[in-house]
Amino acid sequence: MTALQRLFKFHGGVKPAYNKEASTGLPIAVAPTPTLLVIPLHQSIGGMPRPLVTAGERVLKGQRIGGADGNVSSAVHASTSGTVIAVEMRLMPHTSGLSALCVVIEPDGRDEWIQRQPFDFRSATPTQTRDYLRDAGVVGLGGAVFPTYLKLNPGKQGKLDTLVLNGAECEPFITCDDVLMRERAETILKGVAIMREMLRAGQVLIGIEDNKPEAIAAMEIAAQAANRAAGDSAIKVVSVPTRYPAGGAKQLIRVLTGIEVPHGKRSTDYGVQCFNVGTAHAIYEAIALGQPLISRIVTVAGNVGLARNYDALIGTPMRDLVALCGPLPDSDRVIMGGPMMGLLMPADSVPVVKATNCVLVGSKQLFPPPPPEMPCIRCGECAKACPAELQPFEMYWFSRAKIFGKAQEYNLFDCIECGCCAYVCPSHIPLVDYYRFAKSEIWARELEKEAADVARERYEFRLLREEREKQEKAAKLAAKTAAGREKAAAALAVVEKPATTPEEDAKKALIAAALERAKAQKELVHPGNVSDLTPEQQAEVAAIEARRAEIREMAKPHLRQDD
Amino acid sequence: MLEAILVMALGAVVLGAALGYAAVRFRVEGDPLVEKIDAILPQTQCGQCGFPGCKPYAQAIAKGEAEINQCPPGGDEGIHKLADLLGREFKSLSAEHGIEKPKSVAVIDEQSCIGCTLCIQACPVDAIVGAAKQMHTIVAPLCTGCELCLPPCPVDCISMQPLDESVETWKWKYPVFKINPAQQEEA
Numbered sequence: 001m002t003a004l005q006r007l008f009k010f011h012g013g014v015k016p017a018y019n020k021e022a023s024t025g026l027p028i029a030v031a032p033t034p035t036l037l038v039i040p041l042h043q044s045i046g047g048m049p050r051p052l053v054t055a056g057e058r059v060l061k062g063q064r065i066g067g068a069d070g071n072v073s074s075a076v077h078a079s080t081s082g083t084v085i086a087v088e089m090r091l092m093p094h095t096s097g098l099s100a101l102c103v104v105i106e107p108d109g110r111d112e113w114i115q116r117q118p119f120d121f122r123s124a125t126p127t128q129t130r131d132y133l134r135d136a137g138v139v140g141l142g143g144a145v146f147p148t149y150l151k152l153n154p155g156k157q158g159k160l161d162t163l164v165l166n167g168a169e170c171e172p173f174i175t176c177d178d179v180l181m182r183e184r185a186e187t188i189l190k191g192v193a194i195m196r197e198m199l200r201a202g203q204v205l206i207g208i209e210d211n212k213p214e215a216i217a218a219m220e221i222a223a224q225a226a227n228r229a230a231g232d233s234a235i236k237v238v239s240v241p242t243r244y245p246a247g248g249a250k251q252l253i254r255v256l257t258g259i260e261v262p263h264g265k266r267s268t269d270y271g272v273q274c275f276n277v278g279t280a281h282a283i284y285e286a287i288a289l290g291q292p293l294i295s296r297i298v299t300v301a302g303n304v305g306l307a308r309n310y311d312a313l314i315g316t317p318m319r320d321l322v323a324l325c326g327p328l329p330d331s332d333r334v335i336m337g338g339p340m341m342g343l344l345m346p347a348d349s350v351p352v353v354k355a356t357n358c359v360l361v362g363s364k365q366l367f368p369p370p371p372p373e374m375p376c377i378r379c380g381e382c383a384k385a386c387p388a389e390l391q392p393f394e395m396y397w398f399s400r401a402k403i404f405g406k407a408q409e410y411n412l413f414d415c416i417e418c419g420c421c422a423y424v425c426p427s428h429i430p431l432v433d434y435y436r437f438a439k440s441e442i443w444a445r446e447l448e449k450e451a452a453d454v455a456r457e458r459y460e461f462r463l464l465r466e467e468r469e470k471q472e473k474a475a476k477l478a479a480k481t482a483a484g485r486e487k488a489a490a491a492l493a494v495v496e497k498p499a500t501t502p503e504e505d506a507k508k509a510l511i512a513a514a515l516e517r518a519k520a521q522k523e524l525v526h527p528g529n530v531s532d533l534t535p536e537q538q539a540e541v542a543a544i545e546a547r548r549a550e551i552r553e554m555a556k557p558h559l560r561q562d563d
Numbered sequence: 564m565l566e567a568i569l570v571m572a573l574g575a576v577v578l579g580a581a582l583g584y585a586a587v588r589f590r591v592e593g594d595p596l597v598e599k600i601d602a603i604l605p606q607t608q609c610g611q612c613g614f615p616g617c618k619p620y621a622q623a624i625a626k627g628e629a630e631i632n633q634c635p636p637g638g639d640e641g642i643h644k645l646a647d648l649l650g651r652e653f654k655s656l657s658a659e660h661g662i663e664k665p666k667s668v669a670v671i672d673e674q675s676c677i678g679c680t681l682c683i684q685a686c687p688v689d690a691i692v693g694a695a696k697q698m699h700t701i702v703a704p705l706c707t708g709c710e711l712c713l714p715p716c717p718v719d720c721i722s723m724q725p726l727d728e729s730v731e732t733w734k735w736k737y738p739v740f741k742i743n744p745a746q747q748e749e750a
């Protein structure tokens with residue numbers, strides 16, 4: 001079956017030392033539950049989930065502790081039962097060495113599950129199924145951690161030609177997908193069946209690099225069984241040539257289908273969607289078993305005595321996994337991911353997250369510091385190696401000079417940071433570091449610009465509002481005086497006084513009208529305590545009035561002096 | 564010869580028509596220079612430049628009535644951009660207008676707020692919500708950090724807090740200055 005598939009080639013690529021054998025010798029082992037689980041709330045691309053628990057609360061295994069927030073977000077769950085001891089900032093598995101909000105759980109050792117129920121996706125609407133998968137925290141396990149429910153949408157046509165399952169796993173040292181396919185091929189294919197139904201996909205192509213014969217054999221058997229059960233031959237396992245980065249989504253799609261997804265387009269526009277094998281397994285667990293994503297397979301390799309794959313709970317400190325493998329004494333760093341695309345961790349205490357496919361222990365001997373950077377000689381080797389068909393040296397030049405607009409014109413954002421260019425560069429330029437720098441600068445500027453645009457708009461709106469309020473006030477005032485003037489004119493007509501100038505007249509009339517109003521008001525407010533008086537009271541009032549008049553007389557000279 | 568002249572003349576007519584069309588079709592509304600300058604200014608609307616907002620400052624620059632180095636929130640980078648746009652010489656930030664500070668947002672101490680609404684009236688971007696005699700609060704994502712709400716507050720309950728770097732806003736550093744742990748030890 002594998003021989004029948006016509007294969008295509010992607011541009012560039014390199015063949016680094018693979019170093020995979022060390023960790024495939026032993027089957028997957030379940031990593032012991034640590035004494036403390038630190039579960040970051042933000043583990044997928046998109047919005048940060050809001051915490052749903054507080055310190056002191058008891059949680060069960062699989063209980064949702066972070067709810068998806070916004071259109072692009074994915075829930076997180078307690079990996080075991082226990083007590084939440086804090087919801088606080090903890091060091092993240094991120095090169096920055098910064099902290100983010102985490103739920104810290106002290107396991108109680110009982111490993112008590114929530115009520116698990118399979119989800120009947122056949123009688124649910126597609127939206128309900130997607131919401132369920134969002135709340136089950138299923139994300140892409142290839143490393144990009146994009147929320148899976150967003151990809152399980154067949155798009156405008158309502159169906160998909162090809163569902164590509166990515167088992168290529170091209171990065172050196174990493175074998176978590178390899179062992180998963182060897183040991184859990186059947187459940188992966190059950191996940192594939194669910195995805196196929198949701199996406200209404202025609203064929204399924206499972207791409208695996210030809211350096212994993214055991215995985216290919218296992219998947220082949222499972223695929224045949226699945227095909228027999230479905231009564232067709234839609235699922236094909238395809239062995240693809242081993243060349244880094246064959247596991248890049250665009251590259252694998254290219255190799256399997258010949259489709260070149262151009263800049264700015266999505267693969268669904270061409271009827272193709274690509275998922276990692278681990279993701280298919282997670283979908284199966286979520287839908288068929290009712291188990292949210294709380295653990296994953298992690299390769300522990302590099303500078304260790306016994307490299308191996310562990311089924312580790314999300315939130316397990318990387319240090320614990322490394323300790324299981326016996327790190328060699330000269331180990332000096334922990335990398336999350338492989339040597340080509342991995343990220344240097346700020347400390348080995350950071351937790352395993354959904355993106356952690358590999359914990360790579362490094363040493364100076366294993367990964368010697370790169371020779372000093374030399375000037376670019378524009379040899380073009382990097383362009384030959386670039387699988388995204390970019391011109392790395394141009395992007396490097398403009399990123400280095402901080403001319404970001406130009407770097408973007410050379411499609412900087414199509415760069416998948418695979419590191420092929422830096423790998424072949426004879427001048428040992430850390431090219432990817434420059435691209436990462438340029439990308440994050442551009443993102444930051446983009447955010448700043450957005451904020452500035454909002455501020456400008458709000459400021460202009462405020463000015464507009466103030467202007468409008470002023471006008472409204474003026475209009476009201478004008479209306480009032482106009483009404484007064486009219487009344488005055490009417491009064492004028494009654495009195496029929498000879499006019500001097502019309503303006504003066506109007507003014508006089510206005511004053512007259514005001515006086516009249518005042519008079520009328522005075523009459524209206526009649527002090528209540530001076531009516532119905534007894535003669536004595538009247539006499540008293542008269543006496544008081546007389547005294548007042550006297551005082552007024554006395555005060556007169558002083559007042560005049562003041563004038 | 565005649566042919567050549569005709570061809571050239573035709574070319575001129577066609578290109579002229581295309582240019583004329585483009586001039587009508589793609590005409591820019593408003594004063595394009597002011598818009599361009601305003602797009603560079605940070606829109607903090609703080610008035611430190613000596614004008615009542617970014618737009619008036621942009622207008623003053625366009626008219627040649629103001630220097631390009633009067634906007635502290637824009638910092639040196641903003642001045643560089645203005646210098647590039649206007650073909651002027653770069654000047655470092657004028658000290659009398661202030662200094663560039665890290666981006667901050669205002670925070671109201673909600674315990675002390677007496678609900679006087681004075682800060683609402685001062686905020687140029689309506690980033691403060693509250694009503695008379697009610698506690699006020701600042702919508703942090705909208706706050707530009709202009710500090711205009713600080714002086715009017717009668718109980719001094721507003722303070723500026725610098726924005727912390729988070730995993731989302733963290734930036735990769737310029738590679739030349741990167742220090743590898745391994746290299747550091749060797750040095």
Ligand code: SF4
Pocket residue numbers: 375376377378379380381382383392393396421424425426427428429431
């Ligand atoms: S491989 Fe290195 S030296 Fe050659 S062109 Fe690319 S960046 Fe320059």
Ligand code: SF4
Pocket residue numbers: 382385386387388389390391392414415416417418419420421422431432435
């Ligand atoms: S890191 Fe980017 S530029 Fe370099 S080879 Fe990979 S895709 Fe091309």
Ligand code: SF4
Pocket residue numbers: 604605606607608609610611612613614615616617618620633634635636637
């Ligand atoms: S100083 Fe303030 S008001 Fe003036 S341009 Fe800069 S941000 Fe805008």
Ligand code: SF4
Pocket residue numbers: 668669685686687688689690691701705706707708709710711712713
């Ligand atoms: S809240 Fe204060 S600092 Fe923030 S924009 Fe409004 S006035 Fe300026």
